[in-house]
Amino acid sequence: MSHIESITTDTSVLVMAEGDDVAVALRDLLPGESLPVGDGVLTVTTLVPSGHKIALTDMSVGSTVHKYGQSIGVATAPIHRGEQVHSQNIGMDLAARTHEFGTVHTELPVPTERRFFDGFRRADGRAGTRNYIAILTTVNCSGTTAKLIADRFRGDALDRFENVDGVIALTHQSGCGLVLESEGAQVLLRTLNGYARHPNIAGVLMLSLGCEMTPTSLVLAAGTLPSDTVVESLSIQETGGMRNTVAAGVEKILALAEQINTRHREPIDISELVLGLNCGGSDGYSGITANPALGWASDVLVSHGGTSVLAETPEIYGAEHLLTARAVTPAVGHKLIERIDWWETYIHANGGTMDNNPSPGNKAGGISTILEKSLGAVAKAGHADLAAVYEYAEPIDTRGLGFMDTPGYDPVSVTGLVAGGATVVVFTTGRGSVFGCKPTPSIKVGTNTELFLRQGDDIDIDAGRIADGNASVDEVGAEILDMIIAVASGKQTVSEEFNVGQEEFVPWHIGAVT
Template sequence: MTNPSAGVLVLRDDDHVGVATRDLPAGTAVPLPGGTTLVVRHGIPRGHKVALRAVPTGGPVHKYGQSIGRATCDIAPGDHVHTHNLGMADDERTYEVGTARTTLPAPTQPRTFDGYRRADGRWGTRNYVGIVTSVNCSASTARLIADQFRGRVLEAYPHVDGVVALTHDTGCGLVPTSEGAQLTLRTLRGYADHPNIAALLVLGLGCEMLPPAAVLDGLDLPADKPVRVLSIQETGGIRRTVRAGVAAIEDMLPEVDALRREPAPVSELVLGLNCGGSDGYSGITANPALGRASDLLVAHGGTSVLAETPEVFGAEHLLLRRAVSRDVAQRLLDRIDWWKQYTAAGGGTLDNNPSPGNKAGGLTTILEKSLGAVAKAGTADLTAVYEYAERVTTRGLAFMDTPGYDPVSVTGLVAGGATVVVFTTGRGSVLGCKPTPSIKVATNTATYLRMTEDMDLNAGRIVDGTATLEQVGQEIFDLVVEVASGRQTVSEELDLGADEFVPWQLGAVT
């Protein structure tokens, strides 16, 4: 990678494009490696691509040493390369399984975090009372109950992180045995069983297709997690249910507050990897730095989980090379094939992504976005592939099939057991995800300075030349350990995360 202070970042010697590290007016002369000079032909915004060499119509355009699409017209050196001259190329990719497996360097010394030991052997990073709703009809009642514990009410319980109402838009009108209903149930059960939920109130209406009993059915909840179940109809309406719900939580609070943090190996952490509001810097700064942090956690024996299948499409061949078996590789390919059919049935394609905000930030095709997105997964071997909201039980780097839509994707990761989430953003996403803390990492300094009160860390220093990938990766890893030990993230300071509980909805509503 060349010196970014020159104005254009060249990522690979054979790339056709570089990335502008500042706004480049037309006529700007930019020095390139080898002593040559590139003259910018058109104004190019920061984070966007500039052509380093000529590409004929139909020719492949490379970035990161990989194809990000094909030229839709002749491209000359110095041209702005974006949606007006670069299109999708769904070329056949060569799939190799396990050819790039690696052994991560062993850590020089063990690391610990201060967490909550649960009776089932898992470790929590937070101590929440959760209200899990079986149906949308109980959502307002759940929020009314949770609202009674806002403000200074919990000051008498300093070891309780809060009472969170996990409400959603479904739970009825579904065929209970359908894929959509089962996916919703799996998500609700994942939150009910989450190690960051120390006590649980399950709340339903009483006549829904997915009743409260279904949420608990089959769960082997730890013996130290108190559970209460209420039905609005059986309890006598909303007002009586709110009073009963408040009383039930007040009864559980002393037991939750009595729990204390104790040292645990970082191998007990499950780290969710996600990105949103990406830009042209995402794949250069925050995502690869998060990949370094992910590798550090995996090297310590921990678990990292990549997600967002539509934002892996086009870069799946890189993950397959790191798959530990053909079965793992095939599971990933099967999910990508499912998405192709799913988007086609909806009248779209996987290249409907990137979003308008991504494009404004310099990303053009899903191939380009995906190549930057998979950088979050570092270099570790791919050990497992999970369905949405499926419980993650393996160690090492895993993948979970989720949409790219941020709250839906993160909801799946948390349902699968993620106890910390790191969320990278170039445009400035403001996601929280109770009961799991969300660490937000800005990809560029301009966004970080504009939204300092919403960001936890600035990875833009990598392009500024004031920090290296290795340094920022270590900083992210250290911050993960600190947050797992109780340090609040900015989203937690703002009390974000309840509204971002958004289970993926599939199937017909009857």
């Protein structure tokens, strides 16, 4: 299963699927407590923190441990009914998974009425949700200059340009000391070009040092940008150094602002939205609350003809068989397996394993193995058929549910999604996050109410109400969809209110630096 339809809870534990060997604690469970579970009584024998797992049955060493109706690992020590199941007694299940291709198809409900957002129609037909000017750097050497230019447009500097959402400096750590034909250089160029042509960016100032290996001409890639994207260029070396370039850059930005301020929002069908799905700081509630609710919203958007894209290949590892079964063609499913194989080789070459992925924070929140994390993460993709698989930062050009190959590191992952064309991102978190990703607004959904109470200024929606028994998956999913439409129409997310998102532009760095 890849999507929790609904959950029924008491105040203590939750069993995710019939036949599971563990339940999830919905509060701190203390030794000696007796809890009604199914037709019997479960006696707690060890402390089980909220969000962590409690054994429903005795398990011997080597036994497969099931949650969500799937394997999340094997017992590495004897496990007794009523005790905590976590890193001390469960490890990675290395058994190969069986992959089927195109064997599962879900007919999504047909919408009874169309829904619209107020967006910016671009000359290439795509629809934007924001109207930004980007200072795009060819190389790290021009990064500081780019930020100095952008800093001139903080505060009230753009108040007279009411249709301009801001000026952002997109800086990075590469651009020279690389082989242009290499995989790493091509990923960088694809990422930079994806941002230059993004429907949320109406004006671009290309800023180079002047001697780097990634020339402006390759970044702009003639013919790929919408004809109404206004482009200016500056070379620091040719302009006479940093001070002169900052002054010239400010003048060019003002001229760009005058032009793009004439753009106005108009009603556009939500089928034109491209939704990026991401999670960070996951916990034991992620696969119970926020991720299934986001999956509901994703399915509704796809049923309207829209596009939704899952990412983070290391964080669907062990659950990829649920996606290959939903592939529209065997070729789509096999492309996903090819990316999984690439990652296994890549990680092994660097001395690691795929089970390195759960972070200390993930484990503190109740996640024990990458299998458990992945099964919860895949719930963000709902039930829709898998229509396409993309390499990092490739243009998202197929309607429906897609998957993009990205690392699990949040800024790198979302940078790839945005470069591909995501115009709204929904980001679920259980441990807490202050993430943002200009030029695309990022909606943050918390997995548990305790997080929302503690870090509410950084969270847009509290999905913890599902585990609390105060809302259903469908109700929170509908709230997420409403928020997607409102944000696409100009409503600010909490990360935008804090002006977060410029520093989170982090292209995936692959390969050697020479």
